[in-house]
Structures are given as structure tokens and as C-alpha cells.
Amino acid sequence: MSSQNPDRLSRDSGQVLTVAQMRAAEEALMAAGSDVHALMQRAGRGAGEWVRRVAAGRRVTVLCGPGNNGGDGYVIARMLADAGLRVAVIAPRPPQTEAARQARAAYAGVVHDSAVAGLGGVLVDCLFGSGLTRPLDDATLGLLRDLAARHAYRIAVDLPSGVASDSGACLNPGLPDWHLTLALGAWKHAHFAMPACAKMGALRLVEIGVAAVPGAARVLEKPVLTAPAADAHKYRRGLLGIVAGAMPGAALLAATAALRGGAGYVQVLAGDAGLPGAPPELVVREGPLEDVLADSRFAALLVGPGLGRDDAAAARLAAALAAGKPMVIDADALVLLAPAMLRETALVLTPHEGEMQVLERNFGLSGQGERPARALALAQAAQAVVILKGPDSLIATPQGAVTVAPRASSWLSVAGSGDVLAGTVASRLATTRDAVRAAHEGLWLHGAAAQLAGPALTSGDLAHAIGPALQEALA
Template sequence: MVDRQILTADQMRGAEQAIFDAGTSVSDLMETAAGGAAEWIRRIAAGRSVTVLCGPGNNGGDGYVIARHLAEAGNDVTVVAPVEPKTDAARTARDRFGGQVRSSGREVEAEVLVDCLFGTGLARPLSGELVLLLRDLAARHPVRIAVDLPSGISSDSGELLNENLPEYDATLALGAWKFAHWSLPGRAKMGRKRLVPIGIDPVESAAQLITRPRIEPPERDSHKYRRGLCAVVAGSMPGASLLATLAAQRAGAGYVKLLSETEPAAAPPDLVIDTRPLAQALGDERIDALLCGPGLGREDRATERLAAVLDAAKPTVLDADALVLLRPGMVAERGDLVATPHDGELATLCDSFAVRADGRRDRARALARASAMVVVAKGPDTVVAAPDGRLAIAVPSPSWLSVAGTGDVLAGILASRLATGGDAFGAACEAVWLHGEAARLCGPAFTAAELARAVSRSLAAALVPGMP
């Protein structure tokens, strides 16, 4: 979907060029983009005075159009432009504005600041003079809004190109989301984020934002096996695998069982436990998906259990200890394996598969290609990467999710969604959303077990409306 795609600066320029090639002028597109942004700003300003800070490029041109719209709506508007416009469209926008433009922000005060200094494509720090101007104006305006991106933030990475950049109450993305909108540290500066459509088409190979999935409930004549059998492989530390089963039971699979050599003392009465030798237990043809890793251990016996799981050739989620034990020769190009590493495990996997890349996003992509696994790289900027190049970025989850055991919960959700019959990439995206939504429903300061019990409520939030 167009409103979910996340574009690099180059992809955004290409998408805009396609609009120009179809006959729309740069000025007309600027009127569309800035006009949409102006409507959001008008609502936020609610009649209050506004300062618009304009840069020399087309982002500055957007600022002149916004200033014109706000003035026409009755707002008291001051435009500050420390640099003259350098593009034809920006010069045209300034001429159409027709009002006074100040070259200095000295003594300028209003209630709302609109930052149109620089947007997508900025790759170097702001000059000392411009960053001081930006900080000074931000300090004197209680409400701050960024158009497209806050000035001084890299569009493709979310990197802060200058120190002590201001924080904003809202950021209005023009045309499409950029990676910075969903990547730390930049996104922490942006406040509420809203997308302003400008009519761009879907971009091939664009990353996607993970949003609420549409999950259908079981058919009226379903039974436990038709809904999917999910098997969790236990190891030397049963607590983590029990957490995973607790989540898996609430994420849609009709049957969840634990494959364990011994029966854990704390196992709930509604959990089926298969204590047969693992090779025998894995021979159950009714198993639709496996989870291996939580509480597995790292001894030789754990490696043997992991190898048996991979030999079973079922759709499989690999988590925790399984990721440390995994080696390239243990996986084939199957397309139904999902790895869920945190940053440390991601680094270990990259070493094992001889992957060289920087940053969670690029590492996940490179590892997915090298290993033929779907990679869910967990963290404050969770990304899902597929071997075919698809990439999805998660909407930020509550920071309360950073508690021991929540990764086991995610793994259980994912294995359950995989058991229901979804493809590995789609199941991973569903699981990431359900995990974050469960955290939101839990509120502050929850345990991993409480998070697992909230998964059924997050699943309910994703059900297709009107379905039984």
C-alpha cells in the first residue's frame, strides 16, 4: 500500500520524477504537498501566530506555500529565510507568498515554529550559523512542527547530523515515509508523525511499515489441527520455552505442545507435553511449525536437538540459543526458516555467515540474503528482512517491552502464526505487530508472562471487522 511504503531519498526523488514525467510541474506538486501540510499546521496552530523557517531548496519553497495558506486562513505569519531561494520552484513560491521575508530570526517570536529549512536528501551537517538559528528559534516557540523531516536529520538513517537539535511536537512526512521517521535517534525528535499524500505511485522494492494486520478468525467448521499445530522444543532451561508456549496458545494456532525430555514442574494443565525422544516426537506429520531456541542451552545435546529440528524440514522459528549454535551448513535454502536475533545475536549470526554490514537494517538484509532465512532483527527499531530483498519496519513499541523474557513471547507468537499457514515473511510481520500491541495493552511495568497473556487481546484487535 502506498501509505505504508518507506522510501530512501533516491527512491523519493524517482517517485517525484515520475509525477513530473506525467505532466505535473514542480510548482504544482509543491502546491499539493505544502497545501496538505498547511492544513495540518492550521489545525495545530488553531489561530495562533506562526513563524515559518525557509531554506534555499524546495523544502523552503514548501515553507513559502505554507506561509501563504496560513496567512489566507487568518494566522499571523512571519517568514524567516536566511538564504535566498536557489530553485525555480522555490523562487516562484516566494513570489506567490508576496509578504515580507526576514533574513534574520533575531527577536522573532511566535507561538508555533514551522521548520522548512531542509528536508529529504540532507547528507551533511547544517552550518554553524544555520544550526544556531534553528536552535534559537526553537527555544522561543513553544510549539514546533517539522515539514517532511526535522532539519539536521539524515533521511536514510535517522542519524543526527548536528548536536543539540530541537525536539518537535509533530512531523509531517511529504508523499511517503522516510527511514528516519521510524529510526532512532532521529524519530525520537519528531513527536507525532503524519503522512501528507502527494499522489506518488507504489515504488518497486520499497520497504514497508508494519501496520495492523488483517487476521481472519477460524472457519466455522475448524478443529484444532486445521488451525495449525505448533510445537515448541524445550531444552535445559524450561522456563523460556514455557513462556513461548504461553504466547503461542494465544496467537491463533489450534494446538500448541511442548517437546521436552522431561515434564516441567511448572507446566500449565492445558499444555500438551510430549516426552518421547525428540526424533520420534518430530515425526508427527501433523506439526505445522516448530520453535527452537528459548531455553535450549548451548551444550552438545542442545546442538543435537537443533540439528534434529532442522532435519525435520518444517517451517521453523529459530531464537535465542539456537541462533548462537546455528552454522551455515545447518540450513538449506528452504524459505520457511525465521531467525529472531537481538543485536548481540545478530552480530554472532553475521560472523557465522560472513556477513559484513553496518546498522541493524543493513545487517538484517545482508544476513537474510546470505542465509536464506527471514530475519527479524529485534530492538527499538525492529526490522523484518526476507531473502528476496523485502524489508519491513515496525512501528515503535512501548519502551516497557524492554524486559527479560519478552523475546521468548515474540518467538512463540511467530511460531503460532507460522503454524496457521502464513508465509514466513508475513507471519513475522504479523507477530511483530501483535507483540507490540500486546505491550501497549499491558501498560507500564509488566512481566513477560503478563505480556504473553495479553496476546489474545492483541489478536482480537487485528481480526477482520465483521467476521465471526
């Protein structure tokens, strides 16, 4: 990346920091011997190398703000000019920090205070990075939009200007879209949070040596899965029971995914209704749920997909919980769930936003704050791992850990996608008996399967792609 080899400097490239955590991490670096100027050089040169490669000889416009993000921009501009690229720097306001003033003084080129005609190629946004909490003023927003419209390729440094770092909120309407965003030092929550993350294009991390921050969120990583042991059998690999209800198609879809998610044996517990259309590899068990659940060989249960919300559904949920098995609770079962029903066992809850709001009411939670804080509050109240689903899915644990998933394919916005996720997580729970591992592995497999299934996927396509996704994660 640069002459200072920031890859060697980094100590933790998977963490996701708040503004306060990032400031503390930078202060720790300075206490260890770096200064603001050195960190700015490191960040600017690392980002500049990305810009140089992307520009491929095209002219570059660098838009600099008054703070240290603008200072990064001056470092980038100087590096590009030294490399022989045609560079134009635009700074609506002069530098306001000492480090930014030093960076400006080191840049030998002309600095314009307004847009200049005839530009094209690549735009680099260094107006404002993390820490911005108020909207851009009209003049600055107009300049940003004008320049974005006149450049074929757009790069944001740290964060696009006009984005709130900790929440992912867009502070102004009509902010430009970017082809590439270069995070400086560490990932920020906005890199993975809607609506801002949808505007950022590809994400790349520029390392500056930030150490691991206790309590920081993390990015969901590809799991390392292993094939069954040489002496494995179906029960040792995990028997999963899926409690069906009023709409058995959803349970069948979850089972289709679960069969491909690693469990050795999947049964649908269908009561007296049966399960028309079940494939031959899927066992359907009829009869009273309490009697079926007396089988001690169940490693995990899934309840919720197609369960219904009537008294019969509530009774089936209560019976499943009373069995005391590791469990994934999804869909209708989340709406019926009450604190008094819970048992001390490994538990994964998989709500979307609407179900999350119901759970917050049922558990006496305020529902206030950003998505990570809300998911943590529910995880601690229910003593369960929570997968808060959406285009910016995340995982929260009762121990206070948060993991954010990279933005998944928008083709996942299809009926039945959640049933596939629930079946996949439940399959991993039956295999591992570990709720945290199951949530991480299942959510990753779900996103990878969407990529493999391609555009205009159906939930059936997605379920069948779980197997190929699992193959990609095998050690």
C-alpha cells in the same frame, strides 16, 4: 487536507522510499505533466492544512531553508496568512532554486534573516528535508535550537533538519525534539529508524500523488485475521512444538504467548527435565527429541528461547532442524546456527543486534550498511525471513522485500519480550504455514499487545495481551 484533495492523488501511501527513489518518483510525476512548482504547491498546502489545524489560532513561525523544502515553507506561510493566522517567516539564506524563489515571491509578508523576539506558539521547520548528508553549520544549528526552545509546539516538514533520510542518523548532537512530523509524498526510512524516529513525535503523511515504486520498502500494517473455520480442529489450526532447553522458563513464556496467538495446540518438548509450573492447557512432552519430532502432525517448531549454548543445546537444535518443519529460530539457537545446519523449509530468524552480528560472522557476511540492507543480506544467505528486532524492528525476506515497523512502545525493553515475540510468530507460523505472513502478523501483534498491556509491563503481561491484540485484528 487541501483543495487539491491529496488523498485522491496518492497511489501508494504505505511505501517507504530512499532519497534516490523519492527523486525518481518526483521525476515521474513531472514527466506525467506536473512541474516542480505544482508539486511544491501541493505539498505546501497539504502540510499547511495540518499546521493550521494544530495552531488553532496561535501564532506560527516558519523557518525556511534555501532549497525546495524552504519553498514548501513559503507556501505554508502564505496559506496560513491567508487563513488569518499571525505568521513570521525566518530564512537565514535566500532561496537557491527557481521553485523556491517563486514561492518566496508569492508570499507577501516580511521575511526575517534571524530569530525575532516575542515569538511563541508553533514552530514549523522547513530548513532541510530529505537528502541532507552533512551536519548543520554552527549558526544554523544555533538558530534551530533557539527557536525550538522558544516555541511550545514544534512541527517538522518532511524530516527534522539535521537528520539523514536513508539511515535515520542524527547528523548533529543535540537536535530538537518535535511534536509532529509531516512526511511529504512518501515515508522515508528515517521516519522509522533510530535514533531519528525517536525525535519526530507523531507522524502524518501528506499525499502528493506519488505512484508505487518497484522494490520500495513498506510500513508494517495491521493484518486482517479470521476466526477458525466452522469445522476446524486443533491439528488443522496448527500444532506448534516449542523445544525447551536449559532455562525452561523462557520456553514457558513463549508458549504462553503462542497459546494466545492462534495455534490450535501448543506442546513444549521438554526432554527429560519436564516443565515445572506449566499451565493445564499446555501439553509437556518428555523423552528424546528425535522420537517426539517423529510425530507428523507438527505444523511448526520454535527453538531457541532458554535453549542454552552447550553441546546438548546444539544437538537439540540440530535435531529440530533435521525434522524439516517450518520453524522459528530465536535467542540461543541463533548463536549456535551455522549454514550447514539449514534445511529447505519455511524459516523465520528473530535476532536482536548482538545476535545479528554473530549470524553475520557465521554466514560470512560483512555486516556493513544500514539495518535494512544487513537484514536483506542475511535473509538471502539463509533463505529465511528475518525479523531484525529493536526499537526500530524490520522484516526482510529472501525475495528482497523489506517491511519496517512503526516505533513500538519503549516499555517493550523488558526481559522476556523477545521470547513473547518468538512464541507469537511461531503460533502464526503453525496457523498459516507461511513464514512471511507469520513474521508480519506476529510482529504486529507484539507491538499491539504492548499498547494494550500499558506502562511498566512485564513479559507475562505482554504474553497475556497477545489474545486481545489478536481480537483487534479479526475481520
